[in-house]
Amino acid sequence: MSAVDDRHRRQVAFGPFGSEGQAALAAATVAVVGCGATGGAAAELLTRAGAGRLILIDRDIVALDNLHRQVLFDEEDAREGRPKAVAAGEHLRRVSSAIRLTVEATHLDASNVDRILDNVSIVLDGTDNISTRFLLNDWCFETGVPWVYVGAVGGEGMLLPIVPPRGPCLRCFLPEPPPPGSLATCDTAGVLGPIPTAMGAMAAIEAMKILAGASQPEARKLRTIDFWDWRVRDIALPPRADCPACALGERDFLHDERSTRVIELCGRDTHQILPPPGPRLDLEALADRLDAESDHLLVNRLFLRLDLGAERLTVFADGRALIEGAGNADRARAFYDRYVGT
Amino acid sequence: MKLVLNGREIETGDEITIAELLRDREIDPATVVVERNREVLGAAALETNRLREGDELEVVRFVGGG
Ligand SMILES: [Zn+2]
Numbered sequence: 001m002s003a004v005d006d007r008h009r010r011q012v013a014f015g016p017f018g019s020e021g022q023a024a025l026a027a028a029t030v031a032v033v034g035c036g037a038t039g040g041a042a043a044e045l046l047t048r049a050g051a052g053r054l055i056l057i058d059r060d061i062v063a064l065d066n067l068h069r070q071v072l073f074d075e076e077d078a079r080e081g082r083p084k085a086v087a088a089g090e091h092l093r094r095v096s097s098a099i100r101l102t103v104e105a106t107h108l109d110a111s112n113v114d115r116i117l118d119n120v121s122i123v124l125d126g127t128d129n130i131s132t133r134f135l136l137n138d139w140c141f142e143t144g145v146p147w148v149y150v151g152a153v154g155g156e157g158m159l160l161p162i163v164p165p166r167g168p169c170l171r172c173f174l175p176e177p178p179p180p181g182s183l184a185t186c187d188t189a190g191v192l193g194p195i196p197t198a199m200g201a202m203a204a205i206e207a208m209k210i211l212a213g214a215s216q217p218e219a220r221k222l223r224t225i226d227f228w229d230w231r232v233r234d235i236a237l238p239p240r241a242d243c244p245a246c247a248l249g250e251r252d253f254l255h256d257e258r259s260t261r262v263i264e265l266c267g268r269d270t271h272q273i274l275p276p277p278g279p280r281l282d283l284e285a286l287a288d289r290l291d292a293e294s295d296h297l298l299v300n301r302l303f304l305r306l307d308l309g310a311e312r313l314t315v316f317a318d319g320r321a322l323i324e325g326a327g328n329a330d331r332a333r334a335f336y337d338r339y340v341g342t
Numbered sequence: 343m344k345l346v347l348n349g350r351e352i353e354t355g356d357e358i359t360i361a362e363l364l365r366d367r368e369i370d371p372a373t374v375v376v377e378r379n380r381e382v383l384g385a386a387a388l389e390t391n392r393l394r395e396g397d398e399l400e401v402v403r404f405v406g407g408g
Pocket of ligand 1: 171243
């Protein structure tokens, strides 16, 4: 028995998964969209379980108030404000030298989804927002790739494995994105630390079942767990005959948006500024322009950081920026315009 | 009349629809999945079906975050 086989022998010994399941997992490429709490837990468990390749996608940077729930990161990552995808990759590399890792420290959207998710076997939802989930749902029905929706807020978690072309899908549940501010977020409702990890573990199990060909359609239910009051509900969500995505074949969310957008990130006072796709930013040149602020400036190959105490700006080479401490979207946008320009 | 909402007994007016019950509780019927006596109801049924004494309702709201 080889060293790699030795590593997974207790898992292979579980008959329903077995060596065939192990081989399927080893041959798989798993995209983890969002490497925070749910996605990070799923990524680590699938690395340990023996996934062949992981694509780690995250637009955010590690902050101190992530550490109560985001198990891939430590205080040093937070102190240095490392991009989450980068820190996740470094952590997982220590877990397994065999796994192939691709790090994408960027925001997944309609303009880059085909490139980043090229040839994946399955997509795990580690996102904290609706618009990326609607994008994933459309993309997965367009390409036939399965995905696992996961959510965790407050004391509650939710999960739905989705395997195209069969419904139900995300839009059988929620046909249109709810208006901004209408859903509980980690900001408004908080989140108990262990819950997203529990949900990420369940997502990893569903991924293993799907990859092993052992996921039964009738068992793919909408599962909701209230961990605080302990109520578990499994709902056999019927596919909607008028579902825009899985029944009518609409792909609205794959169409690119051409304007700069400001998105409030879940969990703290951070805004993401997302310019339309364009030429890459010259970070060194930008650092030169900000010379007057040089005492507060840090620049490397991946990002430029301007730390002004109350407010902090991190700009990536694709023009995307994170602004912490601005207080609201307009001030974040203004801060971006002041230092980066559009 | 009495019915059970998410495992808890509640008191409602007679003959109200499920959509009315949800709106009373500031829940947008378009953002939830509703099971009545273990059967999932479509959007149209939420507006027309009237609740009866002893009904068991499960209302599941979308969970974001992650
Ligand atoms: Zn659908």
